[in-house]
Amino acid sequence: METPWDVELELRQHIQTCACTCNHMGYGNYMDYQMCCPGPGHSAGSVVCQGGARDLPDVAERCNGGHFLPPDSASSSYSSAGDPAKAPAGSRGPRCLCVVVCVIAAALAAGLGLPLALGGAGRRDTPQARLDVVRRLLREAPLVDGHNDLAWNVRKFMHNRIAGLNLSADLARIEPWARSQWSHTDIPRLRAGLVGAQFWSAYVPCGAQHMDAVQLTLEQIDVIKRLIELHPQHLGLVTGSRELLEVHRSGRIASLIGVEGGHSLGNSLAVLRSLYGLGARYLTVTHACDTPWAGAAGGDRGLSAFGRTVIREMNRLGMLVDLSHTAATTARDALNTTHAPVVFSHSGAMAVCNSSRNVPDDILRMVAENGGVVMVNFFSQLVTCNDSATMKDVIGHINHIRKVAGVDHVGIGAGYDGINVTPAGLEDVSRYPHLLAELLADPSWSERDVMKLAGLNVVRVLGRVEEVRDKWRLAAVLPAEEVPPPANTPDGTPSCTYMLS
Known part of the structure; x- marks a missing residue:
């Protein structure tokens, strides 16, 4: 049986790729999952966006000419979202997806996941x-x-x-x-x-x-x-x-x-x-x-x-x-x-x-x-x-x-x-x-x-x-490469290491 957690995950995934601008029952639309950074010749307040997330950390600001560079073309599904003919294989059309979301909402309203809502009954x-x-x-x-x-x-x-x-x-x-x-x-x-x-x-x-x-x-x-x-x-x-x-x-x-x-x-x-x-x-x-x-x-x-x-x-x-x-x-x-x-x-x-x-x-x-x-x-x-x-x-x-x-x-x-x-x-x-x-x-x-x-x-x-x-993956945040200072054992002597390089 499908649970409310499945519904929430499916809804989130749907919103991230849906090209329609509807508010999805108050959960927002795909623009809420966009990632922004200053575009070429723009100030920080004027941005160019592409697929990703907005609340990125300061360490994730990897911009080049105003665009993030996600690995493995991670944002390609977003760039084609406005044209169903260019949608990735296996993706569903936006109108069908909105219908599916409405069906899910009706199912929830009808009692799907009722045990979660009982609250002491x-x-x-x-x-x-x-x-x-x-x-x-x-x-x-x-x-x-x-x-x-x-x-x-x-x-x-x-x-x-x-x-x-x-x-x-x-x-x-x-x-x-x-x-x-x-x-x-x-x-x-x-x-x-x-x-x-x-x-x-x-x-x-x-x-x-x-x-x-x-x-x-x-x-x-x-x-x-x-x-x-x-x-x-x-x-x-x-x-x-x-x-x-x-x-x-x-x-x-x-x-x-x-x-x-x-x-x-x-x-x-x-x-x-x-x-x-x-x-x-x-x-x-x-x-x-x-x-x-x-x-x-x-x-x-x-x-x-x-x-x-x-x-x-x-x-x-x-x-x-x-x-x-x-x-x-x-x-x-x-x-x-x-x-x-x-x-x-x-x-x-x-x-x-x-x-x-x-x-x-x-x-x-x-x-x-x-x-x-x-x-x-x-x-x-x-x-x-x-x-x-x-x-x-x-x-x-x-x-x-x-x-x-x-x-x-x-x-x-x-x-x-x-x-x-x-x-x-x-x-x-x-x-x-x-x-x-x-x-x-x-x-x-x-x-x-x-x-x-x-x-x-x-x-x-x-x-x-x-x-x-x-x-952070979408923001192409690279693995950290810092090396700590050489460590000493509790008695102050150098720890057993082959070399520090």
Whole structure:
């Protein structure tokens, strides 16, 4: 069944290529997707436009004689839009497209995607009724968790030899997983938790910085991909927002890769690009250690000039900037640098638990202005600042972020398999529906609000990051080539590098 997200994507694509000047039900017309720069002999206020986007970054101003130079003739579909005879093969005529848009609008008005608009119409008077509502909602919209460290446990327990690992089994009954406080994940529990999409963390410890961090990161990405390939009936590797929704509709768990820690780059933009090419869709700017270009939580260092280049290159690639684990100064610097929304993949609210790993209110407000999402962590030490926490304590973080930043800017990033103390009621990945059902007991939480928290906010952010990427491609923004100053190890000695060239 077609969903409202499909309709929105199709409508946007239609508007970008439609030659008619109609307002498309208030969504504008193709001129709203034009890219402008000064023409020859014109001032900045007098422009020549061709296909693309208007809100381009300053780094994207690549004009020659008044025209942008998009790669691979990306704007050719726009230049022929006014003449149906010159339209690209496979394109539909503007009059037919406008009819299609009207049909879509009528379908929406008739009730397509009705669950999104219910806003609390289902029964919510008993715990079981609320769980039934959650199951229905999570069939329509994916539950997206921002951070799971299963891959690192596979390295610790199995040395990445996964031939003997049956992720479809109940690992809570199988050694060494059964006795580990750090183990919370397997496919049966993911299914019970109605997980629709999961960011799997490619994590390596800070001790590998200036040593073999890049190699270890590649090995962790490899093991994540192999785990997904071993379970194609349950898991599907995805690298974009549209794929995420498609895999969720197929009944599988959309699996994305996040790299946890800027030390995994080895201070190289080429490595960043390579990680993106391998499927990584976020980089956590720091882990528990500073890098030569960014400060971690607990310190007051921010981004260096090279660090700001890293953020802009992530914008260009279409990679989520993840600010969990960063110093507040780093987070502010990143938010003032990025042209795309950011995420905190597994953090909490500092006002609720005064940990340097959590997000202060001023940064929550910056995230709201940026359009990003703070995904709430379930580690008890970040929830209550001690080892004793409950589901209601987690809800306290969710509600505080909602109050300060808004319901469009809060999500879930439990951190399972990377934490050893979990809140009562949220012991493993099977418990997400119970959290959402508890929220539905609060009349201030509508069904649509719960769907936003569960995953729609993250899907929106990922889509927006992809839009920025696509606009920069049209603007022919070139890869950054800056090289950072030579890095030193913590004791001040030069790092192990062959040469700097």
